Amino acid sequence: MRDGVRRFFEQDLEVKKSYFSREATNKFVYNSNFDLYSSTACVNWRDSFACYMSPDPPTPEELPVVCRGAMIEHWKHMMSLGALLFELLSEALGLSSDMLKSMDCMKGLFMICHYYPPCPQPDLTIGTNHHSDNSFLTILLQDQVGGLQILHQDCWVDVSPIPGALVINIGDFMQLITNDKFISAEHRVLSNRTETRISVASFFTTNLLPNSTVYGPIKELLSQENPPIYRDFTLEEYTKGYVKKGLNGTSHLSYLKL
Numbered sequence: 001m002r003d004g005v006r007r008f009f010e011q012d013l014e015v016k017k018s019y020f021s022r023e024a025t026n027k028f029v030y031n032s033n034f035d036l037y038s039s040t041a042c043v044n045w046r047d048s049f050a051c052y053m054s055p056d057p058p059t060p061e062e063l064p065v066v067c068r069g070a071m072i073e074h075w076k077h078m079m080s081l082g083a084l085l086f087e088l089l090s091e092a093l094g095l096s097s098d099m100l101k102s103m104d105c106m107k108g109l110f111m112i113c114h115y116y117p118p119c120p121q122p123d124l125t126i127g128t129n130h131h132s133d134n135s136f137l138t139i140l141l142q143d144q145v146g147g148l149q150i151l152h153q154d155c156w157v158d159v160s161p162i163p164g165a166l167v168i169n170i171g172d173f174m175q176l177i178t179n180d181k182f183i184s185a186e187h188r189v190l191s192n193r194t195e196t197r198i199s200v201a202s203f204f205t206t207n208l209l210p211n212s213t214v215y216g217p218i219k220e221l222l223s224q225e226n227p228p229i230y231r232d233f234t235l236e237e238y239t240k241g242y243v244k245k246g247l248n249g250t251s252h253l254s255y256l257k258l
């Protein structure tokens with residue numbers, strides 16, 4: 001998969017250009033900084049391409065030839081791993097194992113592939129600014145370069161790459177529906193001077209696709225001692241606000257606080 005991502009970004013510029021778009025609901029888009037024009041957040045040192053893989057998978061022809069096989073293969077693995085993770089998380093909440101799946105938490109899979117070129121002055125920029133993901137869950141594949149950090153007790157901690165390992169992040173939607181039982185992971189990516197870094201983030205969300213499903217804190221998790229913290233929302237509504245705010249280091253969760 002990482003080789004496929006590299007092939008896409010390192011191919012002929014004219015071919016790459018044909019995929020460029022800022023139309024966020026297009027099935028496949030290639031651009032730099034999705035929030036470049038929508039927010040005042042600082043610009044990040046990376047290019048990305050993204051694709052809506054579920055619920056309506058692209059035809060192979062809709063994907064770039066240099067990475068289409070890898071993307072389809074990776075997506076299938078993400079769907080089966082996602083199913084297992086949602087079952088385990090449901091059980092961890094004391095709910096029936098199919099609860100999160102039955103709420104359509106894995107209806108949408110939005111795959112984002114990042115390419116972080118080396119930066120001559122890494123201290124003056126950042127690869128990906130401080131944020132938590134607008135997903136239920138994100139499965140992240142990173143290469144061996146490093147740079148990913150997670151915020152733990154107000155300190156940035158390196159998430160050092162482990163060969164063969166994936167990073168699983170709880171996203172904002174999971175925090176919202178579990179009424180803070182699970183907390184979304186705040187993270188960022190540093191730039192480096194010498195090496196290109198590649199990562200693939202598989203977001204379980206329908207993102208900006210029309211989706212009228214209304215989510216809110218799961219009733220079974222609420223009680224008199226644990227009243228709802230958040231109001232109901234749709235994934236589309238949340239994501240629109242999230243894109244507008246951009247990756248500016250502040251959480252969008254407070255927007256839904258009761």
Ligand SMILES: O=C(O)CCC(=O)C(=O)O
Nearest residue numbers: 112114142148189199201
């Ligand atoms: O490149 C990475 O390791 C992280 C990317 C990321 O945080 C994201 O796509 O939300």
Ligand SMILES: [Fe+2]
Nearest residue numbers: 131132133187
């Ligand atoms: Fe992220």
